[in-house]
Amino acid sequence: MSPATDTGLVPMRVGKSVGLKDDDDFSDFVVLDELDGARHLVIQVGQAEAFGLAAGLQGLQWERPMTYQFIAALVRGLGGRVREVRLDRIVEGAYAATVEVEGPQGVGVVDARSSDALNLAVLTDAPVFVSPQMLADCIARQEEDSAEAVLLRRALTAEPMTIRRLGG
Numbered sequence: 167m168s169p170a171t172d173t174g175l176v177p178m179r180v181g182k183s184v185g186l187k188d189d190d191d192f193s194d195f196v197v198l199d200e201l202d203g204a205r206h207l208v209i210q211v212g213q214a215e216a217f218g219l220a221a222g223l224q225g226l227q228w229e230r231p232m233t234y235q236f237i238a239a240l241v242r243g244l245g246g247r248v249r250e251v252r253l254d255r256i257v258e259g260a261y262a263a264t265v266e267v268e269g270p271q272g273v274g275v276v277d278a279r280s281s282d283a284l285n286l287a288v289l290t291d292a293p294v295f296v297s298p299q300m301l302a303d304c305i306a307r308q309e310e311d312s313a314e315a316v317l318l319r320r321a322l323t324a325e326p327m328t329i330r331r332l333g334g
Contacts, residue, residue, distance in 0.1 A: 175252060175295035177201040180288050182326035183211075183219035186317055195321040196284055198296065206306050207253070208298055208318045209261055215281035218328040222288035227307075235283040241290070245270045250291040251283045253300055261300055265292075 181199040185192060190191070194216030197208040218234045231239060241248060246269030253263045263283035265276045278286075287294050308318045 175254065175297055175303060176203075176205070178207060178294050180219065180223065180284055180294065181206070182320045183216045183223065184324045185213075185216060185327050186320055186324060188251065188313070188317060193317055194327075195317070197321055198279065198284075198294065204324055205301055205305070207261075207301055208285075208308070208321045209280055209304075210314075210317075211281040215279075215285060216327060218285045219281070219288060222325070224286060224329055226329055234282075234289055237286060238289040241267060241269075241286075248286055248290040249273065250293045250295060251278075251287040252284070253280050253294070253296045254308050255297065256300060256303060284304045 170303065178198040181197045184197060186195070186196045192213070194211050194213050196209050196211050196216065196219055198209075205258045218232060221232070222234065228235070232244050238248075239303040246267050249266040250266050251259055251263055251265050255262045264276045265278050265283050265286060267274050267276060283296065303325065304318070308315055308322075
C-alpha cells in the first residue's frame with residue numbers, strides 16, 4: 167500500500183476535545199490540526215467519545231481499561247499495530263474513517279466512525295490523515311450562518327476538555 171500522503175490525504179493530529187454549552191444543550195467536538203499548515207477539522211462527537219479523547223490526550227490510565235484502551239490492547243495482544251487512521255469520506259453527512267491495521271496475516275483495513283478511529287489513533291500514536299474534501303466541507307460548514315457553524319467556530323477557540331480523577 168502507498169502512504170496516505172501519496173493519495174492526497176492531509177496529515178493532521180488530534181489537537182483537543184472540547185465540550186460546549188449552548189443554552190440548555192451540551193455539544194462535544196474534536197479538533198484536528200494540520201501538521202504542515204493552518205487548517206483545522208472540527209467534528210461533533212458523542213459525549214463518551216469526547217471523554218475518551220480527552221483522557222487519551224492527557225495520558226490518563228485507569229485501574230481497568232476503558233473501551234478504547236481495551237481495543238488498543240486487543241490489537242497489540244493479537245500481534246498487530248494500527249498503522250494509520252484515515253478520515254476519508256462523508257457518509258450521509260457524517261465523517262467516516264478507515265483504520266489500517268497490520269498483523270501477523272498482513273495488512274487490513276477496517277471501516278470506523280471517525281470518533282472511534284481518532285480515539286484509537288491517540289492511544290496507539292498512529293498517524294492521522296484527512297481527505298481534502300472533508301477539510302473543504304468542514305470549512306464550508308464553519309462559514310455558514312447557522313447554529314452549527316457558530317458551535318464549530320467556538321470549538322476552535324475553546325479550551326480543551328480536562329479530565330480530573332477524584333481521590334488519590
